[in-house]
Amino acid sequence: MTRDPLLVGQPTDAALADTLLGTTWRARGWGWGVAFAISGGLTALLAVCVTYTVTTGVGVWGNMIPVAWAFGIINFVWWIGIGHAGTFISAILYLFEQRWRTSINRFAEGMTLFAVMQAALFPLLHLGRPWFAYWLFPYPSQMEVWPQVKSALPWDAAAVSTYFTVSLLFWYLGLLPDLASLRDHAPTRRRRILYGLFALGWNGKASTWRHYRAAYLLLAGLATPLVVSVHSIVSSDFAIGLTPGWHSTIFPPFFVAGAIFSGFAMVLTLIIPTRAVFGLQHIITERHLDGCAKLTLVTGLVVFYGYLVEFFLAWYSGSPFELSQFFGARPFGPSAFVFWTMLACNVLVPQLFWSRRARRSVWLLFAASLLINVGMWSERFVIIVLSLQREFLPSMWAAYAPTWVDLGILSGTIGFFSLLFLLFLRFLPFVSVAEMKELRHELAGEGNHG
Amino acid sequence: MARAILAEFASPEALAAAIRRLRGDAHARLEAYVPYPAPEVEEALDRPRSRLPLVVFAAGATAAVLAYGLQWLLVAHLYPIDVGGRPPHFPLAFVIITFEMTILFASLTAVAGVLVLGRLVRLTDEVQGTDGFESATGDRFWLEVSPRDAGLDEPATRATLAELGALRVVGAGETGGAP
Numbered sequence: 001m002t003r004d005p006l007l008v009g010q011p012t013d014a015a016l017a018d019t020l021l022g023t024t025w026r027a028r029g030w031g032w033g034v035a036f037a038i039s040g041g042l043t044a045l046l047a048v049c050v051t052y053t054v055t056t057g058v059g060v061w062g063n064m065i066p067v068a069w070a071f072g073i074i075n076f077v078w079w080i081g082i083g084h085a086g087t088f089i090s091a092i093l094y095l096f097e098q099r100w101r102t103s104i105n106r107f108a109e110g111m112t113l114f115a116v117m118q119a120a121l122f123p124l125l126h127l128g129r130p131w132f133a134y135w136l137f138p139y140p141s142q143m144e145v146w147p148q149v150k151s152a153l154p155w156d157a158a159a160v161s162t163y164f165t166v167s168l169l170f171w172y173l174g175l176l177p178d179l180a181s182l183r184d185h186a187p188t189r190r191r192r193i194l195y196g197l198f199a200l201g202w203n204g205k206a207s208t209w210r211h212y213r214a215a216y217l218l219l220a221g222l223a224t225p226l227v228v229s230v231h232s233i234v235s236s237d238f239a240i241g242l243t244p245g246w247h248s249t250i251f252p253p254f255f256v257a258g259a260i261f262s263g264f265a266m267v268l269t270l271i272i273p274t275r276a277v278f279g280l281q282h283i284i285t286e287r288h289l290d291g292c293a294k295l296t297l298v299t300g301l302v303v304f305y306g307y308l309v310e311f312f313l314a315w316y317s318g319s320p321f322e323l324s325q326f327f328g329a330r331p332f333g334p335s336a337f338v339f340w341t342m343l344a345c346n347v348l349v350p351q352l353f354w355s356r357r358a359r360r361s362v363w364l365l366f367a368a369s370l371l372i373n374v375g376m377w378s379e380r381f382v383i384i385v386l387s388l389q390r391e392f393l394p395s396m397w398a399a400y401a402p403t404w405v406d407l408g409i410l411s412g413t414i415g416f417f418s419l420l421f422l423l424f425l426r427f428l429p430f431v432s433v434a435e436m437k438e439l440r441h442e443l444a445g446e447g448n449h450g
Numbered sequence: 451m452a453r454a455i456l457a458e459f460a461s462p463e464a465l466a467a468a469i470r471r472l473r474g475d476a477h478a479r480l481e482a483y484v485p486y487p488a489p490e491v492e493e494a495l496d497r498p499r500s501r502l503p504l505v506v507f508a509a510g511a512t513a514a515v516l517a518y519g520l521q522w523l524l525v526a527h528l529y530p531i532d533v534g535g536r537p538p539h540f541p542l543a544f545v546i547i548t549f550e551m552t553i554l555f556a557s558l559t560a561v562a563g564v565l566v567l568g569r570l571v572r573l574t575d576e577v578q579g580t581d582g583f584e585s586a587t588g589d590r591f592w593l594e595v596s597p598r599d600a601g602l603d604e605p606a607t608r609a610t611l612a613e614l615g616a617l618r619v620v621g622a623g624e625t626g627g628a629p
């Protein structure tokens with residue numbers, strides 16, 4: 001079987017650099033203005049809702065007893081899950097020497113950073129008094145009270161802040177050669193000075209490359225366990241609780257698979273319009289979309305297996321609380337439609353990707369990726385809200401409904417994420433130019449383009 | 451004061467061939483400037499492996515010990531609370547933050563290591579402003595013969611470089627000269 005090319009045609013280094021660096025200075029049409037206006041408007045909505053929440057209190061959210069977690073934690077888990085594909089692509093696929101990673105890693109790393117930023121907002125706001133967020137970190141305090149590291153929440157703080165920092169370092173280290181290239185090749189003096197400052201004096205010296213390559217490999221190695229640890233730790237927020245539907249050892253692997261699943265869906269959602277807008281079909285080829293679709297299918301199957309095991313364990317436990325949660329509350333209780341949406345989007349939709357034609361049909365991939373994003377958000381809603389609505393005592397049962405502030409903050413983070421992403425597309429090379437040149441050189445050395 | 455000689459080549463293969471030839475002629479202090487790390491250039495330069503991994507390992511190990519120690523100090527020693535009957539010193543619960551801090555400080559050290567060992571974050575360097583040198587981050591491959599190179603004899607070295615197929619040969623920092 002012949003494989004599709006990773007790089008269509010035989011562009012020279014100069015042509016590659018011009019195409020990929022040129023995205024930062026070439027004028028673009030009015031569509032950009034519209035996109036910025038929409039995402040900017042939603043970001044303003046986020047600012048309004050956050051201000052209202054902080055000045056008034058979390059009572060403006062739909063949270064109540066027993067559903068004390070609701071949207072704040074759903075959105076947190078959803079966004080941080082999306083971030084996982086970036087690290088998966090940049091670290092794990094790098095260690096496995098998967099060449100198709102090269103065209104999409106910078107892009108996915110950017111997605112990770114911006115998604116983690118959105119995620120981090122939620123625990124802060126959910127604190128109710130976000131100005132005390134620094135209490136999560138140990139600092140010499142005259143109160144002599146310290147973070148309780150036997151609780152899962154300080155683990156979260158450590159995991160998320162480490163994840164963000166390491167992703168940022170990985171991304172920035174990868175950007176250095178391209179920033180230097182922009183410093184040397186951008187058309188205006190102002191741009192050259194600005195990119196030059198961020199390039200930190202990179203000049204491509206072989207002795208710098210030697211340390212750089214060692215560091216890049218090390219970061220890939222260090223970030224790899226992070227991919228599995230961050231969502232495992234997030235899942236322990238649930239798994240170490242006793243709530244029926246949460247108290248399960250399947251949670252860490254189940255959450256990690258779900259995270260990578262949703263992350264790849266988001267990569268597809270973002271990359272399909274981007275490659276069309278910038279005309280990069282020869283660099284981000286069908287083979288790249290195919291690779292993302294295959295990984296979505298694989299992780300989707302793991303997620304499906306997770307669902308099966310959850311139901312099996314509930315049945316096998318014989319616990320009436322677990323049984324009523326899984327066989328009563330989820331399929332038939334309040335908001336049960338979210339459960340059915342989750343199954344349709346996360347179990348049925350990815351089965352499309354068994355077909356090679358579906359994996360290469362841009363419109364189908366795009367629609368499927370949107371549905372999977374919805375499905376994974378629904379999954380977190382099911383785990384959090386549907387479980388809390390039906391805890392042990394029927395006298396505590398309740399039905400949850402979000403308020404406009406909840407919905408405003410969710411759509412606001414989507415807008416803020418898009419705004420950051422659009423800025424990234426406009427101001428930084430979103431495909432690693434140095435790595436593409438290296439790949440081109442390797443492919444040319446092998447005398448083929450596969 | 452002597453200055454470095456820079457030569458521009460069209461391909462990594464040409465640069466690697468030039469490096470091998472100059473090394474054969476007892477030129478000891480050579481440096482390459484390349485847009486991407488080509489294996490043939492690294493092979494020709496034959497540099498020792500980076501020591502950075504050792505530094506990163508040491509930083510990670512130190513962070514692990516300190517993070518575990520800090521957790522013990524805070525939770526087991528200074529402010530012990532009984533949470534769910536777990537003992538004050540509870541290694542299983544301490545593992546996670548220890549792991550996260552190991553990764554965090556190892557990664558910070560790896561990046562700081564590139565900046566320090568790779569001599570970055572400098573406002574200027576000897577090659578800056580050299581005529582045409584911006585192609586080193588584009589699609590050209592540059593060779594530098596250091597002024598401290600024992601075999602450097604400017605006219606002779608220039609002639610050798612031109613003979614090796616250099617597209618241009620310039621002195622470091624030289625501006626306005628014809629290629």
